[in-house]
Amino acid sequence: MALKVLIVDDETLARSRMRTLLAECTEPRTDVVGEASNAVQAMDMIQRSHCELVLLDVHMPGVDGITLANTLRQMPAPPSIVFVTAYPEHAVSAFEVEAIDYLTKPVRRERLQQALQKVVKTRAGKEGNPDAGPPEALIIQERGRSERVALSDIIYLKAELKYITVRTAEKEHIYDGALSDLESRYSHLFVRVHRNALVSRRAVRAVEKHSDPVEGEGWTVRLDGCEERLAVSRRQLAAVREALMG
Incomplete structure (x- = not known):
């Protein structure tokens, strides 16, 4: 029709x-x-x-x-x-x-x-x-174009210098804002895994130990729709496990 x-x-x-x-x-x-x-x-x-x-x-x-x-x-x-x-x-x-x-x-x-x-x-x-x-969304402004990105499509938000990388299954966006502001507004949708990253609660698939020759043993989170693994700080480990359990 x-x-x-x-x-x-x-x-x-x-x-x-x-x-x-x-x-x-x-x-x-x-x-x-x-x-x-x-x-x-x-x-x-x-x-x-x-x-x-x-x-x-x-x-x-x-x-x-x-x-x-x-x-x-x-x-x-x-x-x-x-x-x-x-x-x-x-x-x-x-x-x-x-x-x-x-x-x-x-x-x-x-x-x-x-x-x-x-x-x-x-x-x-x-x-x-x-x-x-x-739908709740972020308004992304890049290269003279504005785009509405639904929060439900976002896999993670990662602070990079003065900007935030917004990762969806299709692509990455650059968002001008503060991670702490996004956390306070959308804590029901995202959980902090590290001082520089929030991940979608719905996307958390597994929490795994890993060994790094420089940093030693630690934890990472695996996310649906994304091959990249993000580091999980010991302080945030319990909260991430809680998100995994739903």
């Missing part, structure tokens, strides 16, 4: 370009139910068309895209929001209003298709559990 999409952008050429890109995306298929050049038109079409996804610009005459998205999320069954804009600096505000993704122009077809797949996955999860809120 095709995903019902509304395109909201004050530029006619941008809307036309988005229609072309959507036609090239096959998984999932999409059905463009309308176009709007401002927030008032968009709100009217959303109420009439029952669209599932709004591809939304940020800068528009009158009400901006962030304000419109904040209004939409108050609806009983709001459409999903993916921002499409030339301004990368609004990414944090976009995710604060529960956007699924944030695309910067010019948009590549592959990147748009990735966003569409996120929308389908998120909507399927909400249909299975309608009371569930948006």
